[in-house]
Amino acid sequence: MADFVGAIDQGTTSTRFMIFDHGGNEVGRHQLEHEQILPQAGWVEHNPIEIWERTVAVARTAMGKLNLGATDLAALGITNQRETTVVWDRRTGRPYYNAIVWQDTRTDRIASALDREGKGDVIRQKAGLPPATYFSGGKIQWILENVDGVREAAERGDAIFGNTDSWLLWNLTGGVDGGRHVTDVTNASRTMLMNLETLQWDDELLSFFDIPRAMLPEIRPSSDPSGYGVCRVSGPLGGEVSITGDLGDQQAATVGQVCFNVGEAKNTYGTGNFMLLNTGTELVRSSNGLLTTVAYQLGDAAPVYALEGSIAVTGSAVQWLRDQLRIIGNAAESESLAAQVEDNGGVYFVPAFSGLFAPYWRSDARGAIVGLSRYNTNAHIARATLESICYQSRDVVEAMREDSGVTLDVLKVDGGVTANNLCMQLQADVLGVPVSRPVVAETTALGAAYAAGLAVGFWKDVNELRANWNESQRWTPNWDAEQRESGYGRWKKAVERTLGWVDVG
Ligand SMILES: Nc1ncnc2c1ncn2[C@@H]1O[C@H](COP(=O)(O)OP(=O)(O)O)[C@@H](O)[C@H]1O
Numbered sequence: 001m002a003d004f005v006g007a008i009d010q011g012t013t014s015t016r017f018m019i020f021d022h023g024g025n026e027v028g029r030h031q032l033e034h035e036q037i038l039p040q041a042g043w044v045e046h047n048p049i050e051i052w053e054r055t056v057a058v059a060r061t062a063m064g065k066l067n068l069g070a071t072d073l074a075a076l077g078i079t080n081q082r083e084t085t086v087v088w089d090r091r092t093g094r095p096y097y098n099a100i101v102w103q104d105t106r107t108d109r110i111a112s113a114l115d116r117e118g119k120g121d122v123i124r125q126k127a128g129l130p131p132a133t134y135f136s137g138g139k140i141q142w143i144l145e146n147v148d149g150v151r152e153a154a155e156r157g158d159a160i161f162g163n164t165d166s167w168l169l170w171n172l173t174g175g176v177d178g179g180r181h182v183t184d185v186t187n188a189s190r191t192m193l194m195n196l197e198t199l200q201w202d203d204e205l206l207s208f209f210d211i212p213r214a215m216l217p218e219i220r221p222s223s224d225p226s227g228y229g230v231c232r233v234s235g236p237l238g239g240e241v242s243i244t245g246d247l248g249d250q251q252a253a254t255v256g257q258v259c260f261n262v263g264e265a266k267n268t269y270g271t272g273n274f275m276l277l278n279t280g281t282e283l284v285r286s287s288n289g290l291l292t293t294v295a296y297q298l299g300d301a302a303p304v305y306a307l308e309g310s311i312a313v314t315g316s317a318v319q320w321l322r323d324q325l326r327i328i329g330n331a332a333e334s335e336s337l338a339a340q341v342e343d344n345g346g347v348y349f350v351p352a353f354s355g356l357f358a359p360y361w362r363s364d365a366r367g368a369i370v371g372l373s374r375y376n377t378n379a380h381i382a383r384a385t386l387e388s389i390c391y392q393s394r395d396v397v398e399a400m401r402e403d404s405g406v407t408l409d410v411l412k413v414d415g416g417v418t419a420n421n422l423c424m425q426l427q428a429d430v431l432g433v434p435v436s437r438p439v440v441a442e443t444t445a446l447g448a449a450y451a452a453g454l455a456v457g458f459w460k461d462v463n464e465l466r467a468n469w470n471e472s473q474r475w476t477p478n479w480d481a482e483q484r485e486s487g488y489g490r491w492k493k494a495v496e497r498t499l500g501w502v503d504v505g
């Protein structure tokens with residue numbers, strides 16, 4: 001029996017290939033960034049060919065470093081940035097347009113028209129999502145309407161759609177030479193096109209965006225013994241490996257953090273923040289600005305759902321301090337700069353660069369720094385930036401409590417920002433709940449490996465996975481209730497100042 005499971009993690013800024021052993025320990029990895037293409041304000045694109053080439057390169061390099069071959073891998077899992085939309089020609093393998101990334105806001109008019117035309121509530125009910133630029137449906141519609149020849153090709157079944165999981169799966173399994181056009185339920189649940197109850201594409205939802213059904217991939221469980229196909233001999237692993245796991249990256253992190261019980265939650269701090277709360281096999285619909293999404297589906301078992309709070313800008317606000325304000329030289333310096341002051345000095349920063357996602361869903365919001373006085377310094381701005389990550393997460397936790405009645409006794413965290421001790425301490429202070437980070441911080445890739453390995457019996461069941469989870473660090477709250485609530489009250493006031501700033505028609 002092979003000793004390892006491989007995982008491709010195709011993220012917003014980079015693509016990784018990671019190799020895990022039976023204990024869930026990382027034994028190898030390689031990672032490459034890809035270009036962020038910003039053609040105009042609010043537009044964010046990636047080159048799908050570059051992503052495919054980097055995927056091949058990271059897999060080959062990671063395997064090569066350990067001198068491993070295809071027979072050393074029991075299975076391959078894939079996880080991906082969600083919603084990001086690729087439309088390509090199945091006859092040539094060429095994309096018709098760059099991938100339109102989840103952060104891209106060019107479809108704001110498409111999204112705002114949905115509510116005006118009375119379609120918004122149908123989408124909320126069937127897909128569990130509020131109409132927003134974030135999801136794939138509007139992005140597909142934009143390509144169909146704006147790129148010459150795509151609509152006709154789509155009607156014929158030649159132009160096909162996928163998130164980056166489908167794009168890579170099609171290429172890995174043969175491309176023009178019989179590549180499989182597939183996705184999983186978690187990715188499909190981010191399109192505004194899948195019915196959460198039937199787990200199938202929904203004709204009424206497709207009609208809202210005028211999307212031909214022939215464009216769409218087959219939807220499969222996240223962990224699938226019959227598989228997504230076989231990574232070809234000529235592919236990046238130099239031999240055949242079954243691909244048996246596929247899930248969106250935040251759902252993968254939920255699996256990697258072993259949140260298998262109802263009421264367990266994780267919060268991932270990367271470019272944005274994504275908190276998912278396992279709500280079990282029953283659909284919980286949000287009245288407080290959260291998304292209802294599929295957390296995972298393991299083989300034939302019933303799907304497990306989650307409530308999700310998606311926050312567009314968290315770690316990327318730290319990048320903004322570095323690249324635009326230039327008050328820090330690297331992300332880690334946000335901690336030392338913020339630690340120069342004892343508190344935020346009255347400053348609150350709402351980084352609504354792409355409007356506000358959960359729980360507000362206001363595309364007319366824009367960023368604001370408020371409460372400034374002459375006393376304030378760069379250090380207060382850095383501290384307010386870290387606090388903004390924590391307060392946005394508190395907004396989501398409050399919404400989750402109201403929707404589900406669940407009060408967290410601990411918050412499991414992961415992602416790049418969790419390297420910032422001060423930020424994690426502030427998170428515990430702002431929430432009044434301990435924050436806990438596991439030893440294996442790469443929970444996204446690990447979750448994809450778990451989904452793939454469960455399907456082939458590399459891991460017996462989820463209990464075996466639970467035993468692999470170990471805490472590396474815990475932060476406990478220091479603020480008293482008065483400090484916590486007065487700070488949160490001012491944050492809410494700051495958020496109000498950002499709303500309605502731009503006209504989105
Ligand atoms: N020490 C740190 N303090 C604050 N933010 C950090 C730190 N290290 C990394 N980051 C932020 O984390 C993000 C990268 O995290 P990662 O989990 O790799 O994100 P993604 O998967 O979204 O690309 C970046 O936005 C970066 O600014």
Ligand SMILES: O=P(O)(O)OC[C@H](O)CO
Pocket residue numbers: 010011012013080081082083102248249250270271272
């Ligand atoms: O690639 P990440 O880690 O920034 O995650 C992006 C999310 O999947 C967007 O929904």
